[in-house]
Amino acid sequence: MSNTIDKHYTDPRLVAIYDLDNPWSADTDYYLSLATKNKMNILDLGCGTGILACAFAAKGHFVTGVEPSQQMLEQAKKKQHADKVNWICSLAENFYSNQKFDLIIMTGHVFQVFITDNEIQNILRIMRSHLANEGIVAFESLNPNQKLWEHWKSDTYKTIANGKEVIKSWKEINSIENNKVTFSNVYQFPDTIITSQSTFCFLSYKDLKEKVEQEGFSIVKAHGDWSRTPFTENSKEIILVLEAKG
Numbered sequence: 001m002s003n004t005i006d007k008h009y010t011d012p013r014l015v016a017i018y019d020l021d022n023p024w025s026a027d028t029d030y031y032l033s034l035a036t037k038n039k040m041n042i043l044d045l046g047c048g049t050g051i052l053a054c055a056f057a058a059k060g061h062f063v064t065g066v067e068p069s070q071q072m073l074e075q076a077k078k079k080q081h082a083d084k085v086n087w088i089c090s091l092a093e094n095f096y097s098n099q100k101f102d103l104i105i106m107t108g109h110v111f112q113v114f115i116t117d118n119e120i121q122n123i124l125r126i127m128r129s130h131l132a133n134e135g136i137v138a139f140e141s142l143n144p145n146q147k148l149w150e151h152w153k154s155d156t157y158k159t160i161a162n163g164k165e166v167i168k169s170w171k172e173i174n175s176i177e178n179n180k181v182t183f184s185n186v187y188q189f190p191d192t193i194i195t196s197q198s199t200f201c202f203l204s205y206k207d208l209k210e211k212v213e214q215e216g217f218s219i220v221k222a223h224g225d226w227s228r229t230p231f232t233e234n235s236k237e238i239i240l241v242l243e244a245k246g
């Protein structure tokens with residue numbers, strides 16, 4: 001369910017290494033490049049430790065960062081330019097504002113925590129109702145065709161160096177039910193193992209297109225990777241940029 005926060009984002013030892021585990025990368029550059037005008041009003045739903053929210057604020061945009069984990073927000077507030085961001089501690093599905101936004105983003109596969117049709121419909125409605133005229137929405141979802149979870153344990157294995165400590169980390173599959181994959185993020189510290197469980201919904205491009213169109217959006221761009229390669233059925237990611245239907 002999307003209304004509980006994974007241990008990944010609340011356990012103090014996991015939150016402390018989040019930015020080391022998820023540093024600035026090609027996806028962050030991609031989203032930053034979507035702010036093409038000056039002083040845009042930007043909504044970052046599930047902003048985590050605020051890597052993008054603070055980067056947009058540094059460029060002079062007006063940013064609202066919505067994040068349900070107080071622990072993640074505490075990390076965000078330590079970043080440069082954090083004082084310019086309007087931080088809101090809330091689940092994205094409970095967010096309401098009377099503001100409209102020129103750019104609404106949901107990054108780091110947060111969209112996949114919405115697993116029932118109702119949850120997906122609801123989050124798309126929230127995005128649509130907060131979108132300014134000529135505004136855009138962008139988020140990504142992993143392409144189910146690639147069945148990435150089949151090789152997750154080896155493909156996601158990495159080490160994270162946190163000062164003197166080296167942490168080993170990987171993803172492990174727990175169960176698969178239709179298009180819902182439940183998995184564990186495992187973090188092996190020198191003195192303990194911390195495991196956080198999540199469930200992601202994997203929607204096909206066809207299903208995503210149908211759902212976003214039902215909620216009043218049209219797809220402006222569909223990319224398959226962070227280099228802007230057009231989406232194909234063999235892409236790893238489904239990266240969507242949406243506008244309100246005319």
Ligand SMILES: C[S@@+](CC[C@H](N)C(=O)[O-])C[C@H]1O[C@@H](n2cnc3c(N)ncnc32)[C@H](O)[C@@H]1O
Pocket residue numbers: 002003004005006009022045046047048049050051066067068069072090091092093106107108109110113
């Ligand atoms: C993988 S992190 C991504 C953080 C950030 N967007 C980024 O790209 O670095 C996922 C974040 O989504 C948040 N999250 C989980 N469920 C959520 C929900 N229902 N609404 C909003 N945020 C949620 C988590 O607390 C976590 O901070």
